[in-house]
Amino acid sequence: MIRLGLSGGIGAGKSTVAETFIARGGYHIDADKIAREVVEPGSEGLTKLVEAFGDDILAADGSLDRPALAAKAFVDEEQRQKLNGITHPLVGARTQQMLSEAPSDAIVVQDIPLLVEGNMAPFFHIVVIVGADEDLRVERLTTLRGMPEDDARARIRAQATDEQRRAVADVWLDNSGTPADLATAAAALWDERLVPFERNVRSRTVVRGPLTLADPDPEWAALGARTVNRLWAVVGDKASAVDHIGSTAVPGLAAKPTIDVQVTVADLDVADALADTLADGGFPRVAGIDGDRPKPDPATGSVDEGRWGKRFHASADPGRPINVHVRAAGSPGGEFAIDFRDWLRDDAAARAEYADVKRAALAGADGDLERYVEAKEPWFDDAYRRIAQWKRRESGR
Template identity: 65%
Template sequence: MIRLGLTGGIGAGKSTVAATFVDRGAYIIDADKIAREVVAPGSMGLTQLVEAFGDAIVAADGSLDRPALAAKAFADDASRATLNGITHPLIGARTQELLDAAPDDAIVVQDIPLLVENHTAPFFHLVVVVHADEDLRLHRLTTMRGVDEADARARIAAQATEEQRRAVADVWLDNSGSAEDLAAAAARLWDERLMPFEANVRSRTVAVPIPALVDADPNPAALPSRLSNRLWAIVGDKAVAVDAGSVRGSIPRLRVTVRDDDAASKLVDLLPAGGFPAVAEGVYGAADPGRPAEVTVVVTD
């Protein structure tokens, strides 16, 4: 199994990519859908929100009146913290339930509009960003979705910048063309990279890098940082340091320093599951054919 984080600015075309992945067999987890589900009529989430913010946040049909909630929940930092304290654990628990139910050979696609803003990129095997220039997104929102221009500009401005998205992106899908072009690009990504990546993780096989995929990295300068952050997410408190190290040819070389042999032994399973199968004792490679890496685990002196 691999987990893919799918994100992109409003109006970029993320839904087209998600639909293409689903058609090819993806196990989809939609963050927005979960956020609505946990506060649906009759849910514990809605009950807790009413207890915190009052009956006025409930519409006549028993559903959550989101504008009414927003007026109360975003009035100050304390109210916002109350809202997050109710919804975030419920969203997290439901997401984990869906992850636990995924098949062992699944390519799990987590559709998360605010993935960059929430700083969760390192927790995915791969992050895919769907991008379109701001003017094009504005045109789509106002003409295709009927969003007021001022509202559309405000929504775009409130989200992550192109630079911030590019810093965490492993794959950059440009949607300046047609929906058919974007769907075709997503299908190629699925066939050429995602399926081999998942099979390699499951079989604990180091990938043979595919030059075209490697060369398509949206931000090569940030690759060592992305890999370091990914390794930290995998190893957690079992490591005392993760160093980006050097580059051998086009292959970043990273080092994970652990406290003792017991911690090193735990990484024997954690690193392959996270996308870095073993090459030799204490040495790991990348299962992703588009993102080669060499990882060495050393015990601190």
């Protein structure tokens, strides 16, 4: 299965997207609904709330009087933490139960209003945010829900900003049009990206990016950061570092529009043990790539081929080409990946030179990725020597 995190600010139109996904077969987990369920009359949650805050938080019919609870729970941080300490574990347990009951081929749609505020984005295969500007959202809240304008604006501004939401959004669905427009966009996303994504994860199929050079894109840094955070969530403490590497990590450099990320682990046995974990997380292993091209040690001229091994994974998401290089800590390939990125960031002449090398390699590759990679290798061999010199100069400063 894949897990989709769906969110958006109040009045943005998230419910329209959720309804569209459900109609197309999505397995829906509604965080708000669960939060209400765990404090229903007779529940463990309601019992614990009464014990913590008193029986005057109950309505006449024995149900939770939410305004009365809010008057007690939101007076200070200590009381807020007391409330969260009761409800959050119950919501989490019910969510995990529903996840365990989902079909193995499900696209799980987790509808979470405070996904951004709760820093939950990295734990999903993909995050979809529904957005609309503040004035339009206020208009909807006042006309469709009868909410006073001051209240509507206060609620909007108490939530995450659009900038914060965009930082975690793999997909931004703009809802400045009609509900029908939004439903159409959501349906296209489901059919063209989400269904193939789930199928690829289940079948361990990777999606390789196009063999083309794109102009530098400021969004690469944001996508790299999201990918790093997601991989940390997938591999956890099995990694000692996760880094955005490659050309998309170098501002101002033309690049294939594919994000490269390096996961550093203790050794390749750990890398092998992570194969299924990464695949389940949306990054299946690519067969036949078990190492980098060995390069001679700049100091001795010797080549230790055994230290250049790696494991290579790539994204199963058809809308997001990503390469994941899993290398051992202290390996020359792992160190070179970081040093190469930092050298290009530091040296404008080397950056321009590499851009020319890539253009020439692309022109001669005739669309063949292996030929493109092979054509650059002699330059990489020389860059390995030059980077060693650059590091010595940097260390002497």
